[in-house]
Every structure is written in C-alpha cells, then in structure tokens.
Amino acid sequence: MAFAYVDPGTGAYLVQALIAMVVAVLAYIRHPIKTLRTLWERLRRKNRP
DSSP states (O other), rough: OOOOOOOHHHHHHHHHHHHHHHHHHHHHHHHHHHHHHHHHHHHHHHHOO
C-alpha cells in the first residue's frame, strides 16, 4: 500500500491557489453585474417623467 506525502509548503501553496481562484472569479463576476446595474439605473432615471 502506498501513501502520498504532501509537505506543508505544498499544502499552503494549494490553499493559496484555491483562495486566489475564488477571489478572481468573484471579482470577474461582480464587475459586469455592477456595470449592468449602473446602466439599468441610468436608463430608468432617464425614462422617468
């Protein structure tokens, strides 16, 4: 039976990479949503009598 060994440095690197991916995805998703929301608000204000 073989056991895999992951040293603490590798584990810390994997955790850091995972956190960086999550933050990047959130930043990528949040920016277009904020832009569309701002555009929607401008259009609604412009069409009000």
